[in-house]
Amino acid sequence: MDAAFFPVHQDLMLSALAPSRHAGATRGDGEASTTADMETSPLQRLRTPVWLYDIDHGRILWANPAALGLWCSDTLEELCQRDMAREMSPTISQRLRQLQQDFRLHDRSSTELWTLYPRGTPRTVDIVCTGWRLPDGRMGMLCEAVGESMTDAVTLRSAEAMVHTPAMVTLYSVRGRALYRNPAARATVDHPEAGARSRVLDRRELRQLIEQLRRNGQARSTVQVSTSLGPRWHDISVRLCRDPVEGRQVFLVSEIDITELKQAEARAHWLAMRDTLTGLPNRSFVSRDFQQRLDGLHASGGEAALIFIDLDRFKAVNDSLGHDIGDRLLVEIAQRLYATLETDDLVARLGGDEFLVLVSDRDGDIERRTRQLVRRLQAELGRTVVIGRLQMQVTPSMGICRFPRDGHDIEALMRNADLALYRAKAQGNGVGWFTPELVRQARDRVQLEQDLRIAVERHQFEVHYQPRLHVGSGRLLGAEALVRWRHPRRGLVQPDVFIGLSEENGLIRAIGAMVLEKAARQQVLWQAQGRTLRISVNLSPRQFSDPALVDTIARIVRDTGCDPQQIELEITESVMLGQDDSTTLAIRQLAAMGFRLAIDDFGTGYSNLAYLQRCPISTLKIDRSFIAGERGVSPLALLVLTMCRMLGIETVAEGVETEAQLDWLRAQDCDEYQGHLCSPALPADQFERRMLELAGPAG
Ligand code: C2E
Ligand code: MG
Ligand code: MG
Numbered sequence: 001m002d003a004a005f006f007p008v009h010q011d012l013m014l015s016a017l018a019p020s021r022h023a024g025a026t027r028g029d030g031e032a033s034t035t036a037d038m039e040t041s042p043l044q045r046l047r048t049p050v051w052l053y054d055i056d057h058g059r060i061l062w063a064n065p066a067a068l069g070l071w072c073s074d075t076l077e078e079l080c081q082r083d084m085a086r087e088m089s090p091t092i093s094q095r096l097r098q099l100q101q102d103f104r105l106h107d108r109s110s111t112e113l114w115t116l117y118p119r120g121t122p123r124t125v126d127i128v129c130t131g132w133r134l135p136d137g138r139m140g141m142l143c144e145a146v147g148e149s150m151t152d153a154v155t156l157r158s159a160e161a162m163v164h165t166p167a168m169v170t171l172y173s174v175r176g177r178a179l180y181r182n183p184a185a186r187a188t189v190d191h192p193e194a195g196a197r198s199r200v201l202d203r204r205e206l207r208q209l210i211e212q213l214r215r216n217g218q219a220r221s222t223v224q225v226s227t228s229l230g231p232r233w234h235d236i237s238v239r240l241c242r243d244p245v246e247g248r249q250v251f252l253v254s255e256i257d258i259t260e261l262k263q264a265e266a267r268a269h270w271l272a273m274r275d276t277l278t279g280l281p282n283r284s285f286v287s288r289d290f291q292q293r294l295d296g297l298h299a300s301g302g303e304a305a306l307i308f309i310d311l312d313r314f315k316a317v318n319d320s321l322g323h324d325i326g327d328r329l330l331v332e333i334a335q336r337l338y339a340t341l342e343t344d345d346l347v348a349r350l351g352g353d354e355f356l357v358l359v360s361d362r363d364g365d366i367e368r369r370t371r372q373l374v375r376r377l378q379a380e381l382g383r384t385v386v387i388g389r390l391q392m393q394v395t396p397s398m399g400i401c402r403f404p405r406d407g408h409d410i411e412a413l414m415r416n417a418d419l420a421l422y423r424a425k426a427q428g429n430g431v432g433w434f435t436p437e438l439v440r441q442a443r444d445r446v447q448l449e450q451d452l453r454i455a456v457e458r459h460q461f462e463v464h465y466q467p468r469l470h471v472g473s474g475r476l477l478g479a480e481a482l483v484r485w486r487h488p489r490r491g492l493v494q495p496d497v498f499i500g501l502s503e504e505n506g507l508i509r510a511i512g513a514m515v516l517e518k519a520a521r522q523q524v525l526w527q528a529q530g531r532t533l534r535i536s537v538n539l540s541p542r543q544f545s546d547p548a549l550v551d552t553i554a555r556i557v558r559d560t561g562c563d564p565q566q567i568e569l570e571i572t573e574s575v576m577l578g579q580d581d582s583t584t585l586a587i588r589q590l591a592a593m594g595f596r597l598a599i600d601d602f603g604t605g606y607s608n609l610a611y612l613q614r615c616p617i618s619t620l621k622i623d624r625s626f627i628a629g630e631r632g633v634s635p636l637a638l639l640v641l642t643m644c645r646m647l648g649i650e651t652v653a654e655g656v657e658t659e660a661q662l663d664w665l666r667a668q669d670c671d672e673y674q675g676h677l678c679s680p681a682l683p684a685d686q687f688e689r690r691m692l693e694l695a696g697p698a699g
Helices: 035-040 065-070 076-081 090-106 153-164 203-216 259-272 283-300 314-321 323-340 366-382 410-427 436-457 495-505 508-528 541-545 549-560 573-577 581-592 610-614 635-647 659-667 684-695
Strands: 050-054 059-063 110-116 123-133 139-148 168-173 178-181 218-227 230-242 249-257 304-311 346-351 354-360 385-387 390-392 396-403 431-433 461-470 476-487 491-493 534-538 567-572 596-602 619-622 650-653
Touching (some): 050 065, 110 153, 396 410, 410 431, 436 508, 461 508, 508 541, 508 549, 541 567, 541 581, 581 596, 619 635
Parallel strands (some): 567 596
Antiparallel strands (some): 050 059, 050 139, 110 123, 168 249, 385 390, 461 476
16 A cells, blocks of 8 residues: 555654643643733744644634744734634544544644645645643644645645545554554544454454455455444455555555445345235245254254145135235234244245244144144134124135154245145145155146146047936936046046146136037037937136136137027036126126026035026036935925025936935926936937937937
8 A cells, every 4th residue: 555645644742842831831631721821932933833723613712923824814813713614624623523532531642734725725734733721621722833745746635535535544553553543434433542453343253354364465344343333334455564654564454334235235135035015024034044943953953843824715805805805814814823923933924825834843742832833823813804894704724744854944844835735725624734645646646737738738538428307207308518538548537636636727728618619519419410408518617717718608609509508507606706797797798698507516615695696597506415415315405496496596406316316306396407316427429328218219
């Protein structure tokens, strides 16, 4: 570092120039002197300019004739009236305050290279400043311009820059003693001689800094330092160089305060780890902090359980009540979740309605603790949520896996907890614990999904038909079209194996359209053969989320030339319940095209009978479980039949297997039935044969 960058500094004693004690004036902490004393003091006769400055008021109180010359003033009165503070930069005022404080505390003088601006002309002088107690007890400053500086322009400007820069520059001896501080550096320490070592707060960081310096002759780091404002973050650069005064090796330390930046960074970091809606930690937090917790447990041999939580039918809330209500529900659930946990449990929202909880082992029985917590969560999250005038009930499903038994890192544990959750949802029992068997099932599912995509591309689906008959007469009225998958290796696969999966991945749209098209063609074909049969086709709720559903069906009508009056579309109650405007519109458009609409599996969902009146429903299919229950036909079936009769809706009993069941239906005036008593679902050609048996030859 070039020595020219530093103002020349030496600590000098002003002993020779100081007025003698018996004259009643002292420096530093001694007795006060008066300017009248000075008028008569030998200072008057000195050729060196000397003046007394009032730091607090920015005024010269007294000056000898030589000083009047330096300040370009004709009279002392005029000079004393000048407001020196007015044009002074904040840095210089700050520096004067520092000097004042140093005088008060340490009774020292200081030599500084200053540029004065008497009547606007710069004059650079070496000034020895000494503390001077004023008559009213305040600390003033006696200034003595010991010489006009002959320094060149570059040096002068660099010295000035050093005074004004906000960068803190300190020169330390190799032992860490402060040899020089620029005003910015001086402002951060209480004591002007504060050493280097006491400043860096973290010993380890200090050691690393020294080590870097030893190796490279320079070092740089962001460290927390102790300052007069408290601990601050400084970006510190240290270099080894020579002291231009004594020639010895010294450290040049330059520092920039980056505390605000650090704080902004910390806040941004905090935000990056938070979910903005609920304020809970988010997925990034999980990757870092959950993993850290697991690492800690691993080191101590502890155990933990990871609980994956998902709210049942949350999507229906969002779809039917709007995202605003959905959001408020999530915030409420997040608060309950948080309040139910113990302080050392970790929680996060992964997104949507998915939450994650990490329960750590406390008393050596992680399973018992987890079971207790799960029970509490079910109770708390299951309590009615009130939002405005709405009352809602939410049931959580939970998938649980254990650390370290079921996985070592958070990613693996999340995958396994997710599998357990998937099973809990599929079984509808709310809570699932991970078992290795689930991994195999998941693999099978992935394989099945791949196969299913190929099946759609290669048209591996067939449609089978189950007869629908008149209960009273046994006459064949129609058939339900039921899909089957002709798998190249597995043979004929039943719909319960793949319909759910195809609903999850959206393939149901293509499959559903294909079934409807095949069924429509079959209906037209049988019609052409003189057999009027009404064919019913299942529509999945997922198909209603397809905006092109109505167009697709209209195209099928055009392409096949079928009569929509002879096609019945079976929809489930969940479609009716989650009804948004587009679903209602689609249902009305389909009815307007002439399709009949049936509610399938009636009684298994959440029956809200209001829709029966609101929507153009022609048929209600009573679910098999009410017909073929263990204790005979359920009384609920009777209730449904009575209700439908009142509403003018036709009834179909599903899954009729015995004559007794049929007799009962006949007695209750049920319109139609289907079931194994007559026939299972059959391929079209076999259905035709069965048809011949039932109704005799066509014609
Ligand atoms: P679903 O629409 O309620 O169809 C009736 C189911 O009950 C059929 O099962 C049928 O074979 C079966 N079944 C009929 N009578 C009896 C009986 O007497 N005893 C017993 N045990 N079962 C009987 P399948 O064909 O396995 O279809 C199961 C479900 O898969 C259907 O229930 C339907 O929800 C769905 N599904 C079938 N094909 C399609 C389709 O093309 N599209 C859609 N979206 N879903 C379909
Ligand atoms: Mg059906
Ligand atoms: Mg059904």
